[in-house]
Amino acid sequence: MSLAATSDPMLPRPYRVGRIQHETKDIATFELLPVAGEVAGFAPGQFNMLYALGVGEVPISVSGDPADGKRLIHTVRAVGAASAAVAGVKRGAVLGVRGPFGTSWPVAAAVGSDVVIVAGGLGLAPVRPAIYRILADRGRYGRVALLYGARSPLEILFRREIERWRRRLDIEIDVTVDHASGDWYGNVGVVPMLIPRVGFDPGNTIAMVCGPEVMMRFSIDALRTAGVPDDHIYLSMERNMKCAIGLCGHCQFGPTFICRDGPVMRFDRIASYFLVREI
């Protein structure tokens, strides 16, 4: 599933910022257009290193459609100095891009299976390319469900798109928020609680889980309780990625490097150290 970056992987390519969509007060989605040459193709789940010139690099999963060969789409939350610089870019600015790097969601391996996607918060961004790919080839999959959890109704990511997907009759969408007031008529509660509500064939289901690690732990428990085997559960892991090519060791996770062996990892392969706090 690994897709190597083209040319020198340490050399950023310049991309110009196109349209920007402000998702929430600190999350922005923007398109990146190559200043020269072609857009580097990517597989759903892979990430790029985005370089705010003179500030620093941050690893950000691609959140756009892998079939779109004209632009890259990224969704970024302002957290530290570099991500704030990237998230705060203006239209027309230039960012450096290295990538794509890492492993991808098993969209090909999931053909013929039910697919349950469990996403929390900004974790919806890295799985969105997989959703695009699956919906583009919808007939080859069994039941498809997206379960999404957000902090509050105002912090639901890609809200219009979720509403559009919901109007399709071939994907089950359930959204929940952790906190809401009485004018919210949707679900309230954590996203793992949605898993038992979905009808799927657990032995023939591929689960893709992305979000904060603690949310993924609870989701794994719910998936296992529902009967999904460990080798059918895939997670997108996050660590402090720097070089993105498995050299610097910053993102070491047990015997693996997240940038090279992840970010998408099959749960049975990491289960023995997933809960080890020191890792």
Place this chain on the structure above:
Amino acid sequence: MEGLDRILLEHPFFAGLEPQLGHIIAGCARNVRFEAGQYVLREGGAADEFFLIRHGAVALEIHSPGIAPIVFATSRQGEIIGASWLLPPYRWAFDARALELTRAIGINARCLRDKCEADHDLGYELMKRFLPVLLQRLQATRLQLLDVYGKQAT
């Protein structure tokens, strides 16, 4: 009564229950219906009935003076509402409000408590069904409290 027996046994909360126990519980049960916006139960009220949702959705809320009610969970088809009937003082600790037309089975708590006192096998069976739900909700509440989608997280 046969209809309620069947409906009870078809509800996920009672999946796999022995029919004779289902028959005993059905003796305390009735069909209920709540319109959208109608309260199923109110904080401080007597916890004398709990509910198995058959269709619809119910918001569980806590109110505080001066602010809108805070919804802390929603329950839907196949789930249950209410555990305060299990222990004294048998008072509800929150409000529950139907978000849409909701059909449920209401089970008279006093009736069921008396039957559990008389038949500990029935009580043990109920405990085995309630405890996982309560544990699941406790863990979910912990996760909610962590505010995992806050700025320090993904």
